[in-house]
Amino acid sequence: MASLAIETGHQEIRDLERNGQAEKAQWLLNAPAPPSLWQELMDSVRETVLPHRRRFPSVKEKGNLSKIVISVMQAMFPIFCWCRNYNAKKFKNDLLAGLTLASLCIPQSIGYATLAKLDPQYGLYTSVIPPLIYAVMGTSRDIAIGPVAVVSLLLSSMIPKLEDPEANPIAYRNLVLTATFFAGIFQAAFGLFRLGFLVDFLSHAAIVGFVSGAAIVIGLQQMKGLLAITHFTNKTDVISVMEAIWRAVHHSWNPHNFILGCSFLSFILITRFVGKRNRKLFWLPAIAPLISVVLSTLLVYLTRADKHGVMIIKHIKKGLNPSSVHQLQFNSPHIGEVAKIGLVVAVIALTEAIAVGRSFASIKGYHINGNQEMAAMGFMNILGSFSSCYVATGSFSRSAVNFSAGCETAMSNIVMAITVILCLELFTRLLYFTPIAILSAIILSALPGLIDFHEVYNIWKVDKLDFLVCIGAFFGVLFASVEIGLLAAVTISFVKIIIISIRPGAEVLGRLPETDVFCDVDQYPMAVKYPHVLIIRVKSGLLCFANANFVKEKIIKWATEEEEGTKGKSTVQVVILDMSNLMNIDVSGIASLVELHKNLASNGMELAIINPKWQVIHKLRLANFMTKIRGRVFLTVGEAMDACLGDKMAAV
Structure with a gap:
């Protein structure tokens, strides 16, 4: 009887367990219908049109419309958030950081403008309007805005296929400004419509390979300034550039330029080494490019080296950014190609800027809003194209200087922009005798930071398919063109996704x-x-x-x-x-x-x-x-x- 009772008890337990399992199965089978495709699309549109609707107080809750307006303004213009707690101590730190930043920005901007095959003043223009707009709309405290090497290379490699910068410099400049406008439109659209995921099609491995290849190409192209080569190839692949250098060495080059450029390049690199060894001397490598410009300009002026073959900048146009609204070429027969260039440049510029912003934000422990960053970048380039600026973005080297100098807010960008304005108004004539070899040396000094061997090794160690993407972008840029390098990286990335999905x-x-x-x-x-x-x-x-x-x-x-x-x-x-x-x-x-x-x-x-x-x-x-x-x-x-x-x- 006892065993029968126990067996009966076990049977009851099993029946209860089966009933419980059946009930749980019904939870799955009788679940409500999920949202339809139409509902998901409408929710996505609603989130796009009113992304901050949950943060805004209602009129009933707050009692007046002004607080709603303030909330909207703070969401669109983050400067209204951080300026409330701004004080004299923060301004002191931002002032020091901004002045240190300007000392690096001025010579770099001139050099990057020449890399983009524009007149030197366009680099300075690009360091005025975009930083001011970003300071109002951006969410990063550390990012430094201005022209950068990779974007300058992109423009100088793609737009010459439409207009020759030497034969028709005005038409070339107009297409650069038009490409800047389209880049800003795409960037703003990415931010406003929350399309930031499109930027992620360029993976981290692709960016590492692309930037490394671009750094080598940029470095080789600086031989034009170091050797004082008058006629140089418009192609960017390493074979064409090496052939141009080889021809120049055998026919026409000036050793004075080479000696001058290499001397100051060594000086800049030595100051960087000293700055890394002693953190208190962070300002030394930051001002080294400006010191190089001042000393080399003075040297050329006193010795009249320009009479002996040393190439100099000569005239830099004085004054603030002129309007360029009427120079945008919307009726150009190349408008479709210019728009494509704008899209490519927009993605590359955003990828670099957001990577820089996130890296420094993680160090300081604050958050940047990716969509707001894209919108800020977009509007600053749109308005920049109206005021003689070409594509600006966040620079890693200048952002690192800004961070090391102890910046507190985006006010350091405002200080930098004001300093550049003073330079445009007062000191452009003093740059007349600045040797072009020094600009090449300044650009070369910034390139080692773009080639990250340690990261390439990590990619190889962690994921071989990602390494294939990396070297595909690297060799594509190095031996074909910038566009081929990007296409190779994206293609291999898609093949990787397809292989994983299949x-x-x-x-x-x-x-x-x-x-x-x-x-x-x-x-x-x-x-x-x-x-x-x-x-x-x-x-x-x-x-x-x-x-x-x-x-x-x-x-x-x-x-x-x-x-x-x-x-x-x-x-x-x-x-x-x-x-x-x-x-x-x-x-x-x-x-x-x-x-x-x-x-x-x-x-x-x-x-x-x-x-x-x-x-x-x-x-x-x-x-x-x-x-x-x-x-x-x-x-x-x-x-x-x-x-x-x-x-x-x-x-x-």
Whole structure:
């Protein structure tokens, strides 16, 4: 009687467990319908049009409209947030940082303008309006705005295919300004419509390879200034540039330029080494380029070296940024190509700026708003194109100086811009005798920081496919062109995504001893596999036309191998498919599951599915797949085993 009572008690417990499992299965089967595609699109549009709607107080809550306006203004112009707590101590730090920044910015801007094949004053113009606008709209405290080497190279490599900068410099300049306008439009659109994910198509590995290749190309092109070469190639590939240098060395070059440039390049590099060894001397490498400009200009003026072949800047136009609204070429026959150039430059400039901003924000422990950053960059380039500026973005070298100088807010950009304004108004005539070789030396001194061998090694060590993307971008820029390098990086990245999606992989699961956890038996050799159960988890977020057949064939192969291992005797009774990683499925994916079920059933095996996500279970219900597998859907693998094989198998 006692044993009968115990058996009866156990049976009641098993019945209760089965009833509980059935109830949990109904939670999955009777879930409400997920949001429709139309609802998701409307929610996305609503979030795009009113991204800050939850932060804005209502009139009823606050009592007046002014507070709503203030909230909107603070969201659009972050300067209204940080200026409330601004004080004299912060201004002192920003003033020092801004002046230090200007000492580096002025010679660099002139050099980058020549790299972009523009007159020197356009580099200074670009260091006035964009930093002022960014200070009002940007969210980074440390980023320094102005022209940069990579963007200058992009413009000087792509636009000369439309207009020759030497034969028709005015038309070339107008196309550069028009490309700047389009770059600003794209950047602002990315921010306002929350399309920042488009920038991520250029992966970290692609950027590392692209920037490294661009740095070498930029460095080789500076040989034009160091050797005083008058006629140089417009091509950017290393072979064409080396051929141009080789011809110049054998025919016409001036050793005075080379000696002058190399001397001051050595001086700048030595001061940088000293600054790294002694953090208190951070200002020394920052002002070294300006000291080089002053000393070399004075040297050329006193010795009249320009009469002996030393190339000098000569005239730099005096005065503030002139209006360039009427110079934008919207009726140009090249407008389509210019817009494409603007898009490429916009993405590269945003990628560099956001990477720089995030790196320094993480060090100081504050957050930057990516979409607001894109909008700020966009508006500063749009307005910059109206005031004789070409594409500006965040510079890593100048941002590092800004950070080291102890900047507190974006006020350092305002101080820098005001200093550049004073230079344009008062000191442009003093730069008449500045040797071009010094500008080349300043650009060369900034290039070592662009080539990150340590990061390239890390990429190789961590992910070989990412390394392939990196070297694809590197060699594309180096031996073809800037556009080919970018295209190679994006193409290899897409191929990588396709390979991962087509061959998502699947793993056989086993139970870890003394736990209810099921893990990959290859990763955890101690995991226990059950002889009558094949538990498989798909390692993909999407089961679709690209990978569904591959997953199906792999599961059938594993199930068949389990049978062949017992000399034809079928031991697999249940195939349990863990869908916990699967976020969505398409019609091809459902069809492959139907075929899988039929194939397993014909071999005397059952199919059960585990924890399908909202979209997945909804589509499987609509396709009547749940009826085909007789409702064998469970929340956990353990429940599936209990239900399909009974208590005996679950207790093994």
